[in-house]
Amino acid sequence: MTALAIITALAPLTGLAAALAGARARAAGAIQAVGAAAALGCAIALLVRLDGHPPLSGLAGFLYVDPLSGFFLLTVTSVTLLAALGSVSYIAAQQDAGELSPFQVRLYFSFFSLFAALMLASLETGNLGLLFVLVEASTLASAALVGLEGRARSLEAAWKYVIISSLGVTIALAGTLYLFYSASALHPSSNLALTWPYLLAHASALAPQSLRLAFLLAVVGYGTKVGLAPMHTWLPDAHAEAPSPASAMLSAALLNTGMYAIIRFLAIAHARLGETYPRAVLLSFGFASIVIGALFMVRKGNFKRLFAYSSVEHMGIIAVALGFGGTLGLYGALLQVLNHALAKTVLFLSSGDVSLRYRTREAAKVSGLLPAVPLTGGVLLLGAFAVLGSPPFGVFLSELTIVRAGFAGGSPVFPLLLLALLGVAFFGFARTISGMVTGPPPRSDGAPALAEPYRDRASVVVTAVPLVLGLAALLVLGLWIPAGLDTVLRHSAAVIG
């Protein structure tokens, strides 16, 4: 079991090995995808083995996997697999177009695999200090991806990202210190005492004053990585400037890893402070994020920034759902994590194809996607509806659950406000996307002005695979939640309390 958990985190490093061995873009991408698939397989195997067994704990508490971490492992490995598949032809096309040098391609796969491995490791550790170390390291690896293209814009985005996130995570470390301090009465002396299960089991002995401060600092600190407003300012820039598959990793994997850290703090805060205080903190940051995300989505502009603001909005929705609490709210929050991750991966990967073909990231310059590139246009349209919460896709189900949890929690003000803001977001997002997919394709001198970025037919097929897979998974999750996943979600919600 321990070995299985370690392999899950190490498997994505195949990309690093391939890059170091000097593999070309396509080969490195394929090897990266194999590693990611292995990680996904291991994550599923872990979840199956955890069912009905006590959580896996080892290496003096540094390794700890319960259904909650298993669920996030499943989410992150799925995203990594889709993004790795998306990288294969995207990065090769970028190299063929002269945008990336062979050295940059090797850098891309090295940091991609490090990024994935560090995130998976941070989901598997039980030690709060090590969690900080791994989250900060994953920030650095992903910052390298954001600044990969080396132009002024991408370097600016990378700088903003690395400096704001590093500050945020350092604040989360201060929060971790206050959490340890609140445990002074327990006289913890070994490493084992500074782990989630120990602190959760002994929550009643924690000092409430410093625990309050610890929880607030953790939400602010790890919330910076999640992109909760007002700490979200790095997010649209980094998502817009990173290569598209890396944007998918940021939005669908990194933000969720930050959310996982907040959820662990939330579980301890629930156990000691009750519902009221964590609820107030999470609802404040959550609604601030939804408002910011929804308002900025109304503006037309760079379509990758649009998707990024949609991520801010969805992270806000997840925070609000965690704030609503109860089994229903927590279940909805976790389901939303998975659904949003899949939908956003599909959107960012299809945006990569769009920006390769139209050679722009401005929504106003893209039109006629559906007639010109039917598959990508269709996926973009369906993915947009999925992320906006239309039936029959998974996000609809999870948002419905969250709204129900809000009404079950008492005051109808918050769920009604949530519905209103979802409406604003729907309007803004759909307006931009409909402009992109409809209309005539751009033409110059009678010939289609679109680039054909891929070298051969196989690359086109490879580009389509993650799009179709992701969309299919979203559709399935909207119609039917597999019994196994349902069990995992219930057990995870029970961990949070």
Add this chain to the structure above:
Amino acid sequence: MQSLSSSTTAGVLLDLSGALILLLAFACLASKLFNRYVAYYGAQSVVLAFAAGTSAVAFHSTELWVLAALTLAVKGVAIPLAARRVLVTRLKLKRDAAMSTGLSTSLVAGGGLTAFAYLVTRPALLPHGTVAAAVVPLSTAVILLGALTMVVRRHTVAQLIGWLIVENGVFLGAITLVATFPFIVEAGIFLDIVAGVLIMIVFVSGLTRELAQASAVELRELRG
């Protein structure tokens, strides 16, 4: 997780180091020369290493000794040296004029944040008479001052130093508040800082090349 009494020699020394570290954070906030930023940060780290050494004596901890040595070598010597060679000298940085507020305003704000740090951490959180009660407000103030430096200074190098000061503040809190962080975690934190500084130096150099002046004032392309 023992807590030192503030009246012991070690307690007094830690308290003194904390005050000195706060003073150096103020010095950094008030300075206008890149050379000085780096020098003040280096001096602050040396004092921090001394504080860690004091803690090591008080707690009889080998791990804290290693940490003190690492702090001295990495934060006190290596990072300031690298920052001076690679950034200040090579990029010909002298005076930092890019501030979003006046110097006096930022100093008043710094004073206010220090008072705030005392207000939040002092009353109920910490048991009286322990060294933690004396040092933790100081370290919280250092964290806030570092963050303030990052906000009022717009130059990327000044922001980098600001982050390192925040880091020092957290570390100061760590050695007094909980001297029992597992060593592997502390080592990992050091590794993160080194990797962070390296990658930030790459970005700053790249931005300087691209923009001729790596000032965040110029960083206006990405908005909204």
